[in-house]
Amino acid sequence: MPKIHFKAVAVDMDGTFENDQLEYDHRRFEHVLTKLRQHHIHFIVSSGRPMMRLRRDFSGFLNRINVVADNGSILLQDNKIISSHVFTYKTAIKLINFIQNYYPSAQITASGIDRAYINPRATPDFKKKMFFYYPDLVQMANLTKIPPSDRITKLTLDCSSSLAGKMEREFNNSNSERIFCTTSGFSNIDVMPYGVNKAQGLKYFLRYFDIKPEELIAFGDGLNDKEMLELAGYSYAMANGDERIIKLAKYKAPSNNDSGVLQVLESYLQ
Structure with missing residues (x-):
C-alpha cells in the first residue's frame, strides 16, 4: 500500500x-x-x-x-x-427575541436536536430551502413558544452575511451567555453557542x-x-x-x- x-x-x-x-x-x-x-x-x-x-x-x-x-x-x-452543545432555554428565547426586534427582516429557523422550527409566514423560497435541510421542520407562529424540552443547538438566519459580526457583538455586549455567528454564503448566518x-x-x-x-x-x-x-x-x-x-x-x-x-x-x- x-x-x-x-x-x-x-x-x-x-x-x-x-x-x-x-x-x-x-x-x-x-x-x-x-x-x-x-x-x-x-x-x-x-x-x-x-x-x-x-x-x-x-x-x-x-x-x-x-x-x-x-x-x-x-x-x-x-x-x-x-x-x-446547546443554548440554555433562557438564552435561546432571548436570542430569538433579539433578532426579531433588532433584525426584523431576518427569517429564522431554530434547530433543535429532535426537530426544527420556522414561522409559517416565512417566504416560500426560505421555507422550501429549510424543509430540505430540516426534514422534521415544524411551523410555529411564535418561535418564542418553543417548548423548553426542545434543546436549541443553532439558529439559521436568512439575511446578509455582512451582519454576522455586528449581530454577535451587540448580543454579547449585553448577555453573559455569548453567541458565535458564522456564515457559509452571502445570504445566511448560523448562530451557535460561543466556542462551538x-x-x-x-x-x-x-x-x-x-x-x-x-x-x-x-x-x-x-x-x-x-x-x-x-x-x-x-x-x-x-x-x-x-x-x-x-x-x-x-x-x-x-x-x-x-x-x-x-x-x-x-x-x-x-
Whole structure:
C-alpha cells in the first residue's frame, strides 16, 4: 500500500462534498471509503447541516463514518450522539427575541436536536430551502413558544452575511451567555453557542482516535470552514470556494461540481 501521511479526513457538505444539485456519487464514495478504511483512516463529515439531514445524506454509511453536525453542536459516532452543545432555554428565547426586534427582516429557523422550527409566514423560497435541510421542520407562529424540552443547538438566519459580526457583538455586549455567528454564503448566518465550531468538534474526534491535527486533511469552501482548515495539517479549499478561504488554505481542490474531494482523495490512495 502507498504511504499516506494523514489519518483522518474532514469534509464540508454544501459547496464541497456535494455538487450544486446537492448530490454526490455514492458508488464512487463507497470505493474511496473502503480504501480509506483499509488504511485505517477515519472519515468525518463536518457540516453546518443538522443531524437529521446528514443521517439521510449518508444513509448506509453511518456505521463507517463520524459526523460533526450543526457546525460542531452535535457529534455522532456509529449513528449515536456522543456530544452536544446547546443554548440554555433562557438564552435561546432571548436570542430569538433579539433578532426579531433588532433584525426584523431576518427569517429564522431554530434547530433543535429532535426537530426544527420556522414561522409559517416565512417566504416560500426560505421555507422550501429549510424543509430540505430540516426534514422534521415544524411551523410555529411564535418561535418564542418553543417548548423548553426542545434543546436549541443553532439558529439559521436568512439575511446578509455582512451582519454576522455586528449581530454577535451587540448580543454579547449585553448577555453573559455569548453567541458565535458564522456564515457559509452571502445570504445566511448560523448562530451557535460561543466556542462551538467545526474545529472544536473535530478536536474531540482527533483526541479520541489519538490523531494529531497535522495528520488531518480537511476540505471546505465557506467561512464556517475557517477554523477547521486552520486546524488541519492538509487544508484544501475548493476551486469554487470563497476567496478568503482559498487564500487561507494550503492547497486547492477541483470544484464541488467536479467531485473535487473524491478526486484529491483518489490521488492519495492510488
